[in-house]
Amino acid sequence: MFVVATAGHVDHGKSTLVRALTGMEPDRWAEERRRGMTIDLGFAWTTLPTGATVAFVDVPGHERFVPNMLAGVGPVPAALVVVAADEGWMPQSTEHLAALDALGVAYGLLVVTRADLADPGPALATGRQRVAATSLGTVDAVAVSAVTGAGLPELRTALDRLAARLPAPAVDAPVRLWVDRTFTVRGSGTVVTGTLGAGRLRVDDELEIAGTGEPVRVRGLHSLGVAHAEVAAVARVAVNLRGTPRDALGRGDALLTPGRFGRTDLLDVRLAGDPAADLPATLMLHVGSAAVAARVRPLGPDTARLRLARPLPLLVGDRALLRDPGRHHVAGGVTVLDVAPPPLSRRGAAAARATVLSLLDGRPDLPGELRRRRLVRAGDLTRMGVPVHGRPVTGDWYADPDHWRDLGDRLAREVARHAGAHPLEPGAPVEVLRQRLDLPDRALVEALVRPPLRLHAGRVTATAGDALPEPVARAVARLRAAYAEQPFRAPEAAHLADLGLGPREIGAAVRAGALLKLADNVVLPPGAVDDALRVLAALPQPFTLSAARQALGTTRRVAVPLLELLDRRGATRRLPDDARVVVRS
Template sequence: MYVVATAGHVDHGKSTLVRALTGMEPDRWAEERRRGLTIDLGFAWTELRPGMTVAFVDVPGHERFVPNMLAGIGPVPAVLFVVAADEGWMPQSAEHLAALHALDVRHGLLVITRSDLADPAPAMEHARAEIARTSLGEIDAVAVSAPAGTGMSELQVALERLLSRIPQPDHHAPVRLWIDRSFTIKGSGTVVTGTLAAGRIRIGDELEVASLGQIARVRSLQSLGHPMSEVDSVARVAVNVRGIERDELRRGDALLTPERFRSTQVIDVRVHGDPVASLPKSVMLHIGSAAVSVRVRPLGADTARLTLAQPLPLRIGDRGLLRNPGAHHVSGGATVLDVAPPALARRRAAATRAAVLTELDGRADEHSELHRRRIARREDLERMGVTVTSRPVAGDWLVEESVWRQLRSELPRVVADWLRDHPLEPGPPVDVVRQGLHLPDRSLVHALVTPPLAVQAGRVVRTSQQALPAPIVRALQRIRTDLEANPFAAPPTELLTSLGLGPRELAAAARVGALVRIADGVVLLPDSIQHAAKTLGTLPQPFTVSDARKALGTTRRVAVPLLELLDRKGVTQRLPDDRRRIRGSRP
């Protein structure tokens, strides 16, 4: 299916032309038919030839209904531009053309109607000259008289030619169905209609309602009045949704493939049209079928930041239209450059941002986005419209290659700086390193750490032998000399304190293997455990604490915690009568 919108001045015969082409009445409301003008969007369709069906979105031409017109042409790829031969180019002809140019519509056909009432040549020449200066460029033109039927066969041939030039849609793209109508059908519930510009919708699909953040299930589908099990783009489609009430929806809402779009209220755009400096502080942004008031903050000569009155599901490269409704003026088109722009809180941040935007062209390029953002989640980039091919470095996190190399080189410095201020600690906590490297997630620290660094017990530590401060090394040497002479005569607390070996210093010495702590303030040499096991193995089994104390030549202060440590290590076994034996020994 192909979808084409009409455009042109009020009462130039758009609806009459659609009626003649399709045999259907595009005006939906009795008021429209009574007054003879289109007030809201109308829809009709026909089969030009087998395999080529075209649906028309008939838009109003009256100035008062321009927002309705913009809702109709927003999602549509091609236009049937209508000018009456007897009236020629008119104010709404110019505004509709400005809107099409702002939206960058590139496929169209000019139809001169009422050619039986006046020579169509002057109107055709004038209209083609106006249209040629816009995104539509040089387009075909046909003169017709719908009531008389003249020129209609030529129009059909020209339509077929136009449709054959329209690019094929991406059926595998995520769905974003901009809603242009919502209503209730008794026995079915809520129904919404729109132009499916890309993707595919099937019965049973779950679609997110952008404004609500809720999931709606597709109960049934219709396209061109026929029930369907699935509908491919491009198509006019009616979707019966379950789980959403009709009064919760409005024109400008969208049904989305879940988790594939980002709803945003702040975007950076390039403006195609009036100079940014001349824009009012507040204008209307028309995009898809939505119309939202936005605040304008100029950044560069043709770039601006727009703050939306309500969030919309937008992607990089989306094209919208800026209109000043008070002046009845189309200010220009707006290409979305960024849907997640940085805050502009610092001095000269706006000027810096303007320089960045100068380099952007509205294409969702992975390399460009990652280069600017440095670190980003894969899902976040995909929601912006970026096709991601890079492999995440950790979890869902992507890091620009040069940034990753820089982080690897900075990691040892961050660890060394922290250890210099905390010489008795094994290493900085992972979260301290994360903050030092300005990383958004702890998993990135784990991915960065490579030998000789490692993550142990929530800290980034050196796996090679760690050096202790010189005063501690000298104090340990004194302790080592005493313990080598008497291995189980643990130095008294008073001596440790006088040597500057408090709990933190002893913990640091134990971490590097210089000592073994068997209790608070009780330390021995590392080989004392093996030595004790060997000595106790020579005793008659089982033995008492007193037997062990005498064999080791120590006090209960050392013997009791040493035996408890041997119990925990499985060297000794404590019996019900509080005696012990070496495991594996015979009574």
């Protein structure tokens, strides 16, 4: 299937043409049939000579209903520009064509209707000229009469050629179904319709309502009046939602693949049309089936920041249009450049931002996004519409390579600075470093640690910074000299304090390997364990605590924790009678 939207002035025969092609009634309401004009969107479909199916979104032509027209055109990849031979080009012809151009619609046909009432030549010539100057470019043009049937076979053939030119849809893409109708069916509940431009829908799929984020489940699917277990793009589709009230969503809302779209009310865009400086402060943004008021802040000659009245599920590269409803004027097309732009709070920020935007083209670009954002999560990139590839620096964090290297250098400087300011601490706490580097996640600090830096117990230290501060080193040297003849006679707390070794100094010396801590205020030289084991191995086995104490020339205060340490290391084994044996020397 492919989907085509009609476009053109009111009462130029769009609905009559669709009826002649399909044999179906596109006008939905009795009021539409009574007044002879389309007020809301109509839908019909037919099979072409090649067997392809074309579905028509028949849009209203009257100026009062242009927003309805845009809701039908927005998600559709191709258009039928309709002009009546007896009236020629008219005001809504111009506005509809401008809307197609603004939305970047690149595929379509020109159809001149009522060829039985007037010579179609002038309308064909004018239409070709005007259409060729837009995104549609040069298109096939066919003159028809829905009354006599003249030209309809040629139009069907032209539609087949158009179908062959359309690009293949991205059926594996996430779903963003812009809702253009909502109604209820007795016994089934809420049904929404829209044009599925990408992705695929299946019965029992879970989706999100864009406006609220509320999860919903697909109860049933219909396309062209037939129930399906699965529908793939491009297609007109009706989605029956399980247990969802009708007022939960309406035209301009969207059904989304969960987790694949963000919602933004602030975006930076490139404009094609009126100069940014000439735009009024407020316009209507039309995208998909949505129409939302937007406050416009010009940034550069063709770039602006839009503040939307409500958030929309937009991606980088989306096309939209800005319209001034008061002047019945399409101000221009919009290409979304950034759906998560930075604040413009500092002096000169707007001018700097304009320079950045001047280099963007609306095509998602991972290296460029990383360069601008420096650090960003994979999920945030996905919700912007930026494909994610390569390896994250940690977890789901991606980083600009140059920024990541700079962070590593800064981390080393911050660790050294902390060591200088706090020489007795066992390194810089990860949380302190996170704050100093202004990082959003502790895991980023940990991922930045590279030799000679080391991470231990939530702190980062450098190998070169493990040397003891000079006062502590001198105190340890005095301690070892004082007890050189009695290495197992640990000094009392008072003596340690006299030497300048308080709890923090002892901790620093232990971390640096200059002292061995057996218990509170019980410290020995670092080689004491091996020396003690050699002394104990020379004793008759097994040996008692008393024998060990005497052989080591120390006190019970030292001997007990020393023997317990040897037990834990497996060098000695304690027997049931509390004696011990040396297991290995």
